[in-house]
Amino acid sequence: MNTKRTRRPLTLRDVSEASGVSEMTVSRVLRNRGDVSAATREKVLTAARTLGYVPNKIAGGLASQRVNLVAVVIPSLSNMVFPDVLGGISAELDDTGLQPVVGVTNYSPSREDAVLYDMLSWRPSGVILAGLEHSKAARAMLDNAGLPVVEIMDVDGEPIDTAVGISHRRAGAEMADEILAAGYRRIGFIGTHMPEDHRARKRLAGFEERLGEHGVQLAAREYYQGGSSLLKGREMTERILAREPDLDFLYFSNDMIGAGGLLWCMEKGYDIPGRLGLAGFNGVELLDGLPMRLTTTDARRIDIGRRAARLVAGKEARPENGIIALAPTIMPGETIRKH
Amino acid sequence: MNTKRTRRPLTLRDVSEASGVSEMTVSRVLRNRGDVSAATREKVLTAARTLGYVPNKIAGGLASQRVNLVAVVIPSLSNMVFPDVLGGISAELDDTGLQPVVGVTNYSPSREDAVLYDMLSWRPSGVILAGLEHSKAARAMLDNAGLPVVEIMDVDGEPIDTAVGISHRRAGAEMADEILAAGYRRIGFIGTHMPEDHRARKRLAGFEERLGEHGVQLAAREYYQGGSSLLKGREMTERILAREPDLDFLYFSNDMIGAGGLLWCMEKGYDIPGRLGLAGFNGVELLDGLPMRLTTTDARRIDIGRRAARLVAGKEARPENGIIALAPTIMPGETIRKH
């Protein structure tokens, strides 16, 4: 089996010699390109298989000046939102010969620059990256690279090339409408303290602005550090209600802490949605299994992934203004009272 | 900014001309290799920066016969377990110049073959892949590739090269001990119906075997299709208890459905852990925020990722027998009664 443990790696030449045709012909067979007789094709394929030849895309990419990779740059893998986006991307890329390669930035702009630089050095066919806020250096790199760039998740801003996402301002505003219409007035907000999470920031801005238009101000806000978890949601909920016991609504900046808050409130016997209403953001699958359905906004993650992939794959044309805005849609749930 | 939109991409030659030194010297500067005077170094870096040059790793990799990539092949991104493993891997790879590239197989052996083939065609420096069960073709490919291969998660079997993981048979057996010691006797099992999830299978085998040693047989079992979610856990729990109402324990094959089952049982007013005990598997963070702490087994995901990364990075030597077995550790929780 591994008689050849120390041998040098196989090349086209090996297959070529084993099958008695030129390297060029082997290359053609292996890529299904150009005309090759059925007989030689068979010979070559057999030889390649028995040798266990695996093509070298490094060499191939250099020669053809084409690399079938799509760089995907996202802030995090751990918050249940980006895996969905990735799912949409790979589903749509599946039949294109393109392959996504993922880089993670941990919400750090400097890491984003580094990851981008690294990705671009592989000369991918396209780039998908989260958010519209990027360093000057990053924008320059992408500008210079001369390839399709799709910024995802957010459309409130100026895309480098194309953007696919939802308006987080709008998502915030629409949730505000919903809450106000239900009659809640003493509203608290719980979110992560991350200056780099621009989408959360915009959501809150849109939310507060709409509240303001109706003469309502946020009655309390609470920020936390680090990742979002059920436990964190519980802690923050307890804290904000200890500080402002007469709040009648809590708007959470994501579903995970929202779910934690919901569980805590239920345990403490709060009348939900009567005495206290709750809402989250994202529309994660987790919510389906909670004792009570948390009201939230569907961030259209899978659709965003799909559309972004279609754009880089050239399956879909870039719109005139470079923006594809999907509609964030409120998923009612049972944590806002009927009105 | 993009006056050069249509220009051909930059190469070393451009930087070389802009800075008045040879391409070789530019290459040396950009890689910090070999001796270069401070003056030229500065000149070159400035030129590279103002041009916006990004090195071409395709060409570099071909020339140097070295590629700083580590292929990571896993079955899924969506079940909260592999993101943790990835976290461990990238943490440990961070200071090595190596970069992980992830491929997802969706638990399909044929997709695993395809993903591996694809990854190997990039000539990575190492491969990390989940599980010990692989097609003959896959084993041959990896054997032939002549690079470090680390199989992760599982150690019950024969590694191709090196394995890092826990014994799932042991994990199952130890949980059985725990359950029996607490006096439960009418035990049900809920798991996914996936012939390709070998680790779940081994866990169950170890579990049943240990029960058998104590003269106990599984009183019921229930399998489901598709992904694991809280909701699925609820449904399956309801179903198994409808069928076998006098079960006194439920062993779930993962925490997500375990948590769903727990929530359902609490709503229905079951006395837990008195009348009914519950246990899951994995030790996911989610459990921290539930109304009651689910007993589970820590699968050592982050450690596994770290050790695997250390092995491919050469920070750690391959052990004699090729197996690094970490101890699965039971995390007590409140869903098994004290004994």
Added chain:
DNA sequence: GGCGGAGCAGATAACGGTAACATGATTGCG
């Protein structure tokens, strides 16, 4: 029966870097 075009295969020259060796200028030191 000559000629255009399709079918098939090979020869050659890139692709953009880096390894390895070569070269000229300094430096150290007995």
Added chain:
DNA sequence: CGCAATCATGTTACCGTTATCTGCTCCGCC
């Protein structure tokens, strides 16, 4: 002060594949 070691740079030959061009054969058709 002379010679070897070191430093700083350049030259040359690939790395393994694909684009492109060339050449030959065979076929159909006017």
